[in-house]
Amino acid sequence: MKVISITIKDLKTVLSDKQAIIITMLMPVILMTILSMALKGSFISSDDVVAEQIKVAVVKQYDEEADSQIFNQVLEERLNIDIEGDEVNPEEVFFEDFLGSEEVLELINYRVEEEEKAMELINQGEISAIIILPEKYIYNMKINLLTPFRNNVNVKILTHPDRAINGEIITSVMEAYTNTMSSIIIGKNVLIETASANDIGGDGFDNIEEVMEGMTDLVEGMSVSIEDITVHGRQSIKSSDYYAVAMMTMFILFAAGQGGRMLLEEKDNQTYQRMVVADITKTHILAGKFIAVFLIASIQITIMLIYSYFALKVKWGDVSSVIVLSLTSAFSVAGLGIFIASITYRAGNYRIANLFENVIIQVMALLGGSFFPLDLMPEVIQKLSFISLNGLALKAYLKIIKGYNFADISSYVLILALTGSLFTIAGVIAFNKEKGAAEHAKHNKIKTA
Amino acid sequence: MLKVDNLYKNFGNIRAVDGISFEVKRGEIFGLLGPNGAGKSTTISIISTLIPPTKGQILFEGESIFENPKNIRQNLGIVPQDIALYPTLTGYENLKFWGNLYGLKGAELKKRINEVADIIGLNGRLKDKVEKYSGGMKRRLNIGAALLHQPELLIMDEPTVGIDPQSRSHILDTVLKLSAAGITIIYTTHYMEEAEALCTRICIMDEGKIIASGTQQELVELVKEKTQISIKLDNISDNMPQIFKEIPGVFDAAILDDTVTLFGENGDILLAEIISKVSEENSKIQSIDIQKPNLEAVFLHLTGKALRD
Numbered sequence: 001m002k003v004i005s006i007t008i009k010d011l012k013t014v015l016s017d018k019q020a021i022i023i024t025m026l027m028p029v030i031l032m033t034i035l036s037m038a039l040k041g042s043f044i045s046s047d048d049v050v051a052e053q054i055k056v057a058v059v060k061q062y063d064e065e066a067d068s069q070i071f072n073q074v075l076e077e078r079l080n081i082d083i084e085g086d087e088v089n090p091e092e093v094f095f096e097d098f099l100g101s102e103e104v105l106e107l108i109n110y111r112v113e114e115e116e117k118a119m120e121l122i123n124q125g126e127i128s129a130i131i132i133l134p135e136k137y138i139y140n141m142k143i144n145l146l147t148p149f150r151n152n153v154n155v156k157i158l159t160h161p162d163r164a165i166n167g168e169i170i171t172s173v174m175e176a177y178t179n180t181m182s183s184i185i186i187g188k189n190v191l192i193e194t195a196s197a198n199d200i201g202g203d204g205f206d207n208i209e210e211v212m213e214g215m216t217d218l219v220e221g222m223s224v225s226i227e228d229i230t231v232h233g234r235q236s237i238k239s240s241d242y243y244a245v246a247m248m249t250m251f252i253l254f255a256a257g258q259g260g261r262m263l264l265e266e267k268d269n270q271t272y273q274r275m276v277v278a279d280i281t282k283t284h285i286l287a288g289k290f291i292a293v294f295l296i297a298s299i300q301i302t303i304m305l306i307y308s309y310f311a312l313k314v315k316w317g318d319v320s321s322v323i324v325l326s327l328t329s330a331f332s333v334a335g336l337g338i339f340i341a342s343i344t345y346r347a348g349n350y351r352i353a354n355l356f357e358n359v360i361i362q363v364m365a366l367l368g369g370s371f372f373p374l375d376l377m378p379e380v381i382q383k384l385s386f387i388s389l390n391g392l393a394l395k396a397y398l399k400i401i402k403g404y405n406f407a408d409i410s411s412y413v414l415i416l417a418l419t420g421s422l423f424t425i426a427g428v429i430a431f432n433k434e435k436g437a438a439e440h441a442k443h444n445k446i447k448t449a
Numbered sequence: 450m451l452k453v454d455n456l457y458k459n460f461g462n463i464r465a466v467d468g469i470s471f472e473v474k475r476g477e478i479f480g481l482l483g484p485n486g487a488g489k490s491t492t493i494s495i496i497s498t499l500i501p502p503t504k505g506q507i508l509f510e511g512e513s514i515f516e517n518p519k520n521i522r523q524n525l526g527i528v529p530q531d532i533a534l535y536p537t538l539t540g541y542e543n544l545k546f547w548g549n550l551y552g553l554k555g556a557e558l559k560k561r562i563n564e565v566a567d568i569i570g571l572n573g574r575l576k577d578k579v580e581k582y583s584g585g586m587k588r589r590l591n592i593g594a595a596l597l598h599q600p601e602l603l604i605m606d607e608p609t610v611g612i613d614p615q616s617r618s619h620i621l622d623t624v625l626k627l628s629a630a631g632i633t634i635i636y637t638t639h640y641m642e643e644a645e646a647l648c649t650r651i652c653i654m655d656e657g658k659i660i661a662s663g664t665q666q667e668l669v670e671l672v673k674e675k676t677q678i679s680i681k682l683d684n685i686s687d688n689m690p691q692i693f694k695e696i697p698g699v700f701d702a703a704i705l706d707d708t709v710t711l712f713g714e715n716g717d718i719l720l721a722e723i724i725s726k727v728s729e730e731n732s733k734i735q736s737i738d739i740q741k742p743n744l745e746a747v748f749l750h751l752t753g754k755a756l757r758d
Contacts, residue, residue, distance in 0.1 A: 001549065001552070001554070002549070002550055002552075005546060005549035005550060006550075008546075009535065009538070009542075009546045012537075012538055012542060013535055013537055013538060016537040016538065016578075017537060269531070269532075269533055269534070269535070270529040270531045270532075270533035271533045271534070271535065273497070273499055273527075273529065273533070274527060274529065274533045274547070274594070275550065276497075276498070276499055277497050277498065277499065277522055277525060277527045278522065278547070278550045278551055279518075279519055279522040279523060280550055
């Protein structure tokens with residue numbers, strides 16, 4: 001009852017403060033709206049902008065040796081064409097001439113992996129895409145490049161939904177490759193046709209002219225094509241999605257800032273001393289404030305979820321995951337608030353609380369991706385994002401929006417809960433730690449003239 | 450009801466309370482007087498169980514408040530000198546909160562809030578936010594917050610500082626009513642006239658020690674043969690008290706604001722000498738007031754300094 005009374009009083013105090021309402025409730029709503037609108041055109045994806053080489057895995061589903069053997073066999077037995085099958089090596093063309101070229105190397109950092117391993121890497125977010133060279137790739141490409149015939153080659157690109165931009169870049173680069181290859185194949189076709197028409201070719205080409213005429217129109221369609229696949233069931237992130245999450249996760253930190261002042265304000269107003277005389281324990285006081293900060297953060301989150309859903313059309317995804325994550329985020333913020341409140345109380349001035357509100361929140365916002373998408377940042381900062389509560393919450397909310405289930409965000413939820421607990425424990429220890437006699441008196445003595 | 454026995458409190462090398470002992474009897478208004486640094490606030494804080502003493506004992510109803518602080522806390526109301534309220538909440542919300550903390554709820558809490566509002570004269574203004582109250586109204590609400598749980602002992606720390614005469618008069622009336630209702634009050638103040646008007650017994654503190662205690666009459670007995678002469682001058686030099694002390698028959702002299710207060714035997718005879726000394730110092734007398742001995746005189750007599758120095 002006493003704890004609830006303290007909580008209700010703190011809530012009323014905060015909600016009666018117009019400036020606090022503007023900062024914690026109105027500002028994020030305005031900012032998420034402005035940023036969503038302003039960056040609608042330029043915002044391509046959630047956290048996907050190329051800053052460094054895009055990591056991709058190439059999967060060879062073919063057997064190079066077997067393909068070459070079959071090709072040579074077909075040449076000899078069926079086509080009776082006298083061409084050296086080893087003159088052109090499609091694998092060399094793809095890996096060395098294409099992926100190994102200076103321009104492509106600037107963009108793409110590839111490694112050859114088994115399919116299973118590649119899937120594992122993309123699921124872990126280690127790579128942005130998988131390029132799958134299909135079965136009989138070498139055989140079909142040799143057919144395309146060295147004979148008048150065309151076989152369909154279906155190169156698959158599997159992109160990571162979290163890295164939509166990187167996926168688009170890979171797709172574009174691969175399209176450039178296939179276009180080039182198609183041009184080569186067409187050019188070669190024309191050459192063969194011309195040679196055949198002018199009876200330049202050898203005996204082996206005598207019967208091919210008729211076949212080629214029918215095939216020429218289909219060259220483009222039958223040459224190398226790309227099948228771009230994104231992982232099933234994932235949604236891409238729009239600017240409104242991103243900034244709704246970014247502003248929400250940033251501004252709930254201000255609830256911790258407000259909580260950080262509560263204890264010292266009680267002391268300065270002499271209400272803390274009055275509570276002690278009323279036989280209210282430190283545990284009661286801290287618990288009341290913890291719940292107050294938790295509820296303030298929860299109210300903020302609720303307002304922003306509802307607003308962004310209706311006004312910005314943000315589809316937040318699985319409701320139960322959103323609820324659990326929101327409660328955990330609010331818990332974590334409450335723990336942080338209690339920690340700041342305790343050390344501010346012990347310090348006896350508002351420097352720490354001010355530092356938190358004016359500097360630390362901004363740094364956490366930057367590290368956590370609330371200002372700019374994390375992929376724009378250097379890798380070091382991307383790794384540091386895990387030390388910011390808002391960064392953790394932001395990543396988890398975005399995952400839910402993309403369609404991940406609770407199991408995929410459970411690690412984030414766990415870290416947030418753990419962080420909140422640690423902050424709370426540290427806050428309780430700091431608040432309960434006995435002071436020296438002079439300090440004790442400074443904090444608790446009733447003022448008289 | 451409350452017995453303070455040989456109480457000491459050190460802050461590092463500073464001794465704030467130096468072996469004081471006194472007793473507060475049930476139903477009385479006990480005045481605690483002293484200038485800044487006298488040790489009043491430390492004493493009040495120890496009685497309120499906010500800080501522990503270095504040495505000594507305090508018994509409330511025969512039980513140590515250090516061994517069982519709950520006992521005194523449940524029966525103690527404290528009115529701090531500062532306004533210990535929440536300015537952005539209404540008067541009602543403030544009273545409700547403090548009532549809740551003392552375990553009051555529902556109809557009982559509402560009844561107590563109404564009773565307290567009557568006592569402090571704020572009925573009809575409880576719906577307003579405290580930040581809109583006048584200084585006097587805030588002080589009255591500050592008292593009200595300490596009364597909700599019907600304490601047996603009320604500590605009032607300078608409850609009339611910085612308010613208008615009307616509110617001050619209201620608060621003094623309230624204190625007398627509370628005392629009449631059986632509440633024991635420990636009252637600290639700088640205003641001699643308040644102590645004289647309210648307190649049944651008074652304890653005078655200076656530099657951590659009790660220098661005198663007793664009823665007002667007992668204390669005034671200490672200086673009964675001494676006349677207090679207050680001389681308002683247009684030009685006071687720092688050495689003026691010393692000059693007056695050189696006059697035969699003058700015991701003490703001190704400066705308070707633009708007035709020199711001195712004590713001596715046979716004030717009528719002293720006046721001629723005093724006027725002569727003022728003239729020698731090239732100062733002019735604006736007014737002279739000859740008073741019967743009072744607590745101010747007692748304090749000056751005991752410490753050699755004015756109470757509000």
